[in-house]
Amino acid sequence: MAHPALRILHITDTHLFAEADGRLRGVDTCSSLQAVLEAATSGPWPADAILASGDLSQDESAGAYQRFRGMLAPLGVPVWCLPGNHDAPARLADALAGPPFQVGGAVVAGSWAILLLDSCIPGEHGGRLSRAQLAWLADALEEHRQRHVLIALHHHVLPLQSRWLDELGLANAAELLATIDRAPQLRAVVAGHVHQASDIDRAGVHFLTTPSTCFQFLPEAATFAVDRRPPGYRWLELHADGRLDTTVAWIEPPQ
Secondary structure, eight states: OOSSSEEEEEEOOOOBOSSTTOEETTEEHHHHHHHHHHHHTTSSOOOSEEEEESOOBSSOOHHHHHHHHHHHGGGOSOEEEEOOTTSOHHHHHHHTOSTTEEESEEEEETTEEEEEOOOBOTTOSSBOOOHHHHHHHHHHHHHTTTSEEEEEOSSOSSOOSOHHHHTTSBTTHHHHHHHHTTOTTEEEEEEOSSSSOEEEEETTEEEEEOOOSSOOBOTTOSSOOBOSOOOEEEEEEEOTTSOEEEEEEEOOOOO
């Protein structure tokens, strides 16, 4: 590895369009993602991997995923992806097939296993883990009992005291929690979806959400509201002994 700890750049909710100048709520999402990548790679690089946790596209187009591929592949590191509620999972998997990309499944890196889940429900903004995904997760946790584990999915698991967003979280969070409560090697659960940073400790496990690379939602808002915070991303440092260090970075939005 390039660093003493496994160093992962977490980006999420890029909301790209087929068109290079596509905008969402006034934000040029392609330019915003490019600015995030430039900021992240301006420090020590390469990282060991990039984790992209869904809503990679806004318009579900093959062109948006090809654009994502074209922006991320030149960075020269593995890119671990999973779908969000604005994605077309089959299109995403087709466009991002083959190295340096991996969509879903398990990644083993040193003493860590990173488990990538699909929490999407076709046609819905909220999420749910299917019976098949929960069964796969239980098997993967058993297989990797001797490793430290990080789980990634799109939808947030624990409530964030934001009524409208929490209604669109993981509907069967209780089932996920029951599964992971039997896994003492679990260290973190990482999500996107909520366009804001959070870090909740539950029984020694970090439940993290990461800012969007384009715009943010206002924390603890009862109804939909956009925050003034700029685009952001998260660094994850996974140590061989199971410790996790994490920081969130914000950038000046492109004009």
